[in-house]
Amino acid sequence: GNSVTQMEGPVTLSEEAFLTINCTYTATGYPSLFWYVQYPGEGLQLLLKATKADDKGSNKGFEATYRKETTSFHLEKGSVQVSDSAVYFCALRSGEGAQKLVFGQGTRLTINP
Amino acid sequence: SAVISQKPSRDICQRGTSLTIQCQVDSQVTMMFWYRQQPGQSLTLIATANQGSEATYESGFVIDKFPISRPNLTFSTLTVSNMSPEDSSIYLCSVVQAVEQYFGPGTRLTVT
Numbered sequence: 001g002n003s004v005t006q007m008e009g010p011v012t013l014s015e016e017a018f019l020t021i022n023c024t025y026t027a028t029g030y031p032s033l034f035w036y037v038q039y040p041g042e043g044l045q046l047l048l049k050a051t052k053a054d055d056k057g058s059n060k061g062f063e064a065t066y067r068k069e070t071t072s073f074h075l076e077k078g079s080v081q082v083s084d085s086a087v088y089f090c091a092l093r094s095g096e097g098a099q100k101l102v103f104g105q106g107t108r109l110t111i112n113p
Numbered sequence: 114s115a116v117i118s119q120k121p122s123r124d125i126c127q128r129g130t131s132l133t134i135q136c137q138v139d140s141q142v143t144m145m146f147w148y149r150q151q152p153g154q155s156l157t158l159i160a161t162a163n164q165g166s167e168a169t170y171e172s173g174f175v176i177d178k179f180p181i182s183r184p185n186l187t188f189s190t191l192t193v194s195n196m197s198p199e200d201s202s203i204y205l206c207s208v209v210q211a212v213e214q215y216f217g218p219g220t221r222l223t224v225t
Binding site for chain 1: 144146154155156157158161205207209212213214215216217218219
C-alpha cells in the first residue's frame, strides 16, 4: 500500500540555518506529493506540491523536488526564520481516482532566534 | 480556494457520550473527508463522504462508532459515539477542489 516516511523530529535550529526535512514514499503508480504545514494553534495548510517526476515545488522560500529514482521529496529552505516554527507533514496521493491523502508522521520544527 | 468551517472548535466531553461535529464548505464539492489527528501523531483518514450515498470507511473505523451524514454538497457531520479517552483527538474535515486539498481548522476533542 501507499506510505510516507518522514525524518524523525523534533528538529531545532538557529535562525538563518539551512533546513532539510527528509521524506520518502512508497506508492503504486505515479503519486502526487505534498508538503503541508501546521503552525501553532492553526489548521493544516498546503505549503507546496509536485505532481510528476523532477517537478520542483516551491513556496515561502521552501523547496522540494520530486525524485522518482530515490522515491523522495525532501523539504529544504536556505535560511529559516523563527516564524517557520511549525509541524511539517509530507503526504502523497496516488491510485486510480484517488482523492485521499496519506500523511507522514510529521516533523516538529523549532527555530531559535 | 475552498473555505471550510467546523463547529465546535473544541469540546470536553464525558466518556460514554456522543459528539457531532459539523463541517461547512463555502462551495459545492463532490467528496468530503474526515481525518483524525491523535495527540502528537499524524493525520489518519476516517472516511470519505459522498453526497447521497453512505460514507466509505477506512480500515479500523466503523459506521457505528463514527456515523457520518452528507445531506448536501456543502455540508457534512461526523459523530463520535460512545466516547472514551482514546477518542481525544483533533478531528478535521477536508475537501478537494481543483486538485487542491483544503482542511478545516479542526475540532479539538477531549474525553474525560
